[in-house]
Amino acid sequence: MATTSHVPQAAQEEHLARRAVVFEESDWQEFLTDELGTEVRVRYGRARHQVVRVQKVRGKTLVTLSKFFGAAPRDVREALATWMRSGKRARKATRTLDVWIDERVRELAHEAPRGRKLEPRGAHHDLAQLASELEKTEFAEEAGRKWPPIGWGRAQASRSRRSLRLGSYDPVDRVVRLHPVLDSADVPRWMVRYIVFHELLHAVLDRPAHDGHRRIIHGPQFRVRERAYPDFARALEWEREHITGLIRAARAGKPFALGKRSPGRVGQPVPRPAAAKAVQQLLF
Numbered sequence: 287m288a289t290t291s292h293v294p295q296a297a298q299e300e301h302l303a304r305r306a307v308v309f310e311e312s313d314w315q316e317f318l319t320d321e322l323g324t325e326v327r328v329r330y331g332r333a334r335h336q337v338v339r340v341q342k343v344r345g346k347t348l349v350t351l352s353k354f355f356g357a358a359p360r361d362v363r364e365a366l367a368t369w370m371r372s373g374k375r376a377r378k379a380t381r382t383l384d385v386w387i388d389e390r391v392r393e394l395a396h397e398a399p400r401g402r403k404l405e406p407r408g409a410h411h412d413l414a415q416l417a418s419e420l421e422k423t424e425f426a427e428e429a430g431r432k433w434p435p436i437g438w439g440r441a442q443a444s445r446s447r448r449s450l451r452l453g454s455y456d457p458v459d460r461v462v463r464l465h466p467v468l469d470s471a472d473v474p475r476w477m478v479r480y481i482v483f484h485e486l487l488h489a490v491l492d493r494p495a496h497d498g499h500r501r502i503i504h505g506p507q508f509r510v511r512e513r514a515y516p517d518f519a520r521a522l523e524w525e526r527e528h529i530t531g532l533i534r535a536a537r538a539g540k541p542f543a544l545g546k547r548s549p550g551r552v553g554q555p556v557p558r559p560a561a562a563k564a565v566q567q568l569l570f
């Protein structure tokens with residue numbers, strides 16, 4: 287192999303970073319112990335929702351890092367040390383970390399989709415089609431963004447009597463899933479579209495949590511945009527009306543089906559619980 291001594295250091299590091307783990311747990315341990323002047327233990331963990339975790343245990347500092355920190359370039363390593371010393375006051379370091387973590391997370395979602403391939407096309411609703419429609423309309427301002435893959439969750443009987451998660455967005459895997467209970471001719475297309483919208487809005491506004499950055503879900507910005515969605519009100523209404531049926535179908539592991547109602551019940555006023563709260567419990 288040719289020597290790489292002529293390659294500027296930054297480029298060398300960049301090159302190394304593209305390979306497997308270059309900075310082992312022990313390297314991190316040595317580095318952080320040195321930088322912080324206190325004993326630091328480091329291990330790579332698998333936590334998917336928190337990529338950096340710092341704990342104090344009997345005077346010792348334990349740091350759990352997502353495995354991709356093995357490929358952290360020097361400025362990121364230094365940013366982590368600075369951030370551990372000063373927390374969020376270290377604005378530049380925090381920003382460096384955020385940006386780098388965000389990129390890694392996206393890269394991972396792109397390179398190594400976990401598990402089974404996501405299937406966007408259901409028996410009745412095509413989630414990819416809904417998503418691409420939304421990208422051109424509601425998310426026109428976010429044009430050029432790389433959107434997360436979307437698909438139907440696995441059909442399996444849910445155990446909960448009280449709650450149901452109709453949609454989810456995983457900020458680390460960057461994947462949107464919808465509950466298969468919704469893949470039914472009895473669930474209006476606009477309802478499914480609203481749920482896809484809700485989850486894609488998470489993809490636009492959320493970022494994975496790490497220490498000092500709790501994941502903010504449904505923050506003010508989120509709520510403003512959600513309320514501006516054309517079908518928001520009728521989606522809440524639909525869901526309030528059918529929540530019992532949705533939960534029942536999910537428990538049976540079947541798609542939602544409209545129940546036959548006795549004539550006496552038609553037109554009966556729907557009880558009004560805190561609607562917005564109810565729908566938020568179903569969406570993540």
Ligand SMILES: [Zn+2]
Nearest residue numbers: 484488569570
């Ligand atoms: Zn949500």
